[in-house]
Amino acid sequence: MKRWIATGLLALSALLGAHTAVHAAGTNFPMDKAPRLTNDQAALQHGAKIFVNYCLSCHSASFVRYNRLTELGLTEKQIKENLMFTTEKVGDPMVAAISPQQAKAWFGAQPPDLSLVARSRAGHGYSGADYLYTLLRGYYRDPNRPTGWNNVVFHNIGMPHPLWELQGERKPVFEKVDSHGHESEVFKGWEQVKPGLLTPEEYDRTVADLVAYLEWMGEPVKSSRVRLGVWVMIFLGLFTVVAWRLNAAYWKDVK
Numbered sequence: 001m002k003r004w005i006a007t008g009l010l011a012l013s014a015l016l017g018a019h020t021a022v023h024a025a026g027t028n029f030p031m032d033k034a035p036r037l038t039n040d041q042a043a044l045q046h047g048a049k050i051f052v053n054y055c056l057s058c059h060s061a062s063f064v065r066y067n068r069l070t071e072l073g074l075t076e077k078q079i080k081e082n083l084m085f086t087t088e089k090v091g092d093p094m095v096a097a098i099s100p101q102q103a104k105a106w107f108g109a110q111p112p113d114l115s116l117v118a119r120s121r122a123g124h125g126y127s128g129a130d131y132l133y134t135l136l137r138g139y140y141r142d143p144n145r146p147t148g149w150n151n152v153v154f155h156n157i158g159m160p161h162p163l164w165e166l167q168g169e170r171k172p173v174f175e176k177v178d179s180h181g182h183e184s185e186v187f188k189g190w191e192q193v194k195p196g197l198l199t200p201e202e203y204d205r206t207v208a209d210l211v212a213y214l215e216w217m218g219e220p221v222k223s224s225r226v227r228l229g230v231w232v233m234i235f236l237g238l239f240t241v242v243a244w245r246l247n248a249a250y251w252k253d254v255k
Contacts, residue, residue, distance in 0.1 A: 029153045029187070031126040034133035037212035039223055044072045047213025050206060052083045052094075054162045055114065058103060061094040063115035064217050071220060107158055118215040129215045136163065136207045140171050141193070152187060167203045168196030 037043040048069055051061075067090045069079050076090050084090065086097045096103075096111070103110045121128035135153045139161040142150035147160035152172055161167070170192050174185040198206060216222070 029134070029138070031123075031130040031153075032134045032137070034127070034129040034211050035208040036129075037208060038216050040212065041073045043209045043212050044216055045074060046206070047209040047211070047216075048072060048074075048083060050163075050210045051114075051213055051217075052085065055210075056086065056094060057097045058107075058111045058162075059114045060096040061115045061217055062113055064094050064220075066090045066092060066094060068220060072216075109158070111159070114214060114217070116218045118211070119218040128218075129211050132211045132214060133207060136210070137167075137204065139164065139167070140190075141169050163203070163207070164196070166196050166198045166206060167200075168192060169194040 037047075066079050066084055066087075067076060069083065070076060074083075079090055080088075086095055098106075098111075100110045118128040118132060121131040123131065131153070135151060138152040138154075139149050140152070141148060144150075145156065147158070149157070149159075149161045149164070151157040170190045173188045173191050175188045176183055177186050192200075196203060219225075
């Protein structure tokens, strides 16, 4: 009996240890709330354009085919003329321009597929969209890194800043605070070092559009599923009323 109890306690400790390890692997940096734009067609179209021009050179989205973008209000002609650079068939998946061998040689590892990145990056108290929105606005120059870039959300990130021309260069501002005799640094904000092609407000909106597209890409039918679910609930509510009144009519003469 004692052996079974000891085994159970060991399994529980392992489970709690795994949970702690997963939590520790996450980020402690506070996440900004990403604007919810998955129902904004213009934002999704702009996000698709940003993705193709700035992300698809290294990252694939192999679970999504180009012709799926017609669901965003684009025609196949518009897709072929403006969004297709790595293939000629509109029915092909969105595959990165760089080869896996080149990517591994340049970055040390193959860049991950981004088809489901918005769904896989959710954490404790924040969504995957919040994580990506904060990450893409958290880059700063770091001469100690091989790529010259670092990130306040993902420390020692291997990916260089893909949108640096749009955002420019910034540096984080930290303030030293004393807490119970221990000195630590608290993030206070950003200082613009070099301007980008966009203003800070324009850049934030661009990132929001890109994140909305990444979120849509992870589940293109989400909006339709939600709308269908609302109609199903309305139908069930009305059917419940009808069934209740019908039941009352059947049993009104039964004593």
